[in-house]
Amino acid sequence: MNAGSIEIWRQGLWDNNPGLVQLLGLCPLLAVTGTAVNGLGLGLATLFVLVISNLAVSAMRGIISPEIRIPVFVLVIATLVTVVDLVMQAWFSSLSRTLGIFIPLIVTNCTILGRAEAFASRRPVGDALIDGLAQGTGFAAVLVVLGAAREIVGHGTLMADAHLLLGDWARALEIKFLPQQTGLLLAVLPPGAFIGLGLMVAARNRMIRSRAVRAEASAHTDPQTA
């Protein structure tokens, strides 16, 4: 992997994470992260749509004039989401039942339009593919972490109902931390989503600041030791 693609990965996963830094796609992000499995499901579906839409937009970038780019992006994204929805209903019907309401939500996810506009429409297909993977993975990671945190606090379980997404073997993934019905209800309700995401953004900011402080400190001390 060359330096350029590593930089794209770093942007998607950390420096410019769609969920924590760009704060894009908050509507589906806050709505579905009641459990880790729901988060994972929407994360995977979003990742898939993001990769394909980045590829399509990048491949068409030569023939699309600036005036019509937004309608074209919207058309491409809506078409892709509908295709994903139909294919899932036909071949992954149990998955489609659990994720059914989230799939149309992907159309409203501005991360996808944002990446098409800011990245895919200006870069070659290869870069756009990596960007789709990186941004999608970054978004999915935020969804899973937030979903897991809310599930642990609110339900006292982790990865409950994983079999709906991953098949029967995944029943074994469920971990119970608390006896039934002892969780903190607030975490599962909508306010819990806002509080949880706020804490995640704050934690990220804190890590970056303490790293900056350390870097500054070592920059000051270095000349003396040298």
Next chain:
Amino acid sequence: MLKTLLTLGLIGLLAAALLSGVHLATRDRIASEQQRQALATLNQLVPESEYDNALVEDWFNAWISGLSAPSTIYRARMDGEPVALLADVITPDGYSGDIRLLVGLTPQGEVIGVRVLEHRETPGLGDQIELKRSDWIRQFDGKSLAQPPAQSWAADRRGGAFDTLSSATITSSAVIEAVGNVLAWYAANRENAFEIRTESKDSSTSETRDGNNP
């Protein structure tokens, strides 16, 4: 300008072509999957070994007072004899809107069981109506309009005979009253409930209701 418009139109056409292709390729499979899911839902209350008719196709619409209309009534038969009646009903009285229930009755009007198919009740409180979260929904098994009497089909917190989920009186009442309404409807239509002609599939509204709900 003209070229721009042509490009946009061409991309629109391509998208339309892709979508119709995918629709044609998946249509039959989606329909059969929906059929299979509808059957799996019904088999929760009446196991496959207890009937021999095409359960999913043996249905009619009913207008039951107190419930969102129309309700879909499925009938299970063995050798032409009535085995069970399964009512797929929606009550609008939940704490957060509609609760969709499947109520199974014997031909004598006794409850076989009740299952919650869809709801948006509060996680941790109202969602205890789901069988996977608590056994609350099993309290209806074996009950009928005579046992307990019709006026007692209410939550105990409201003077009825049924257990109320703590902090979810509205949810509990909605479910209890919905089951009571189905029983009352059956009591009034007992003679012809197994005689009404099955409705044609093409004019079906309940088919789409069954299938498209995520």
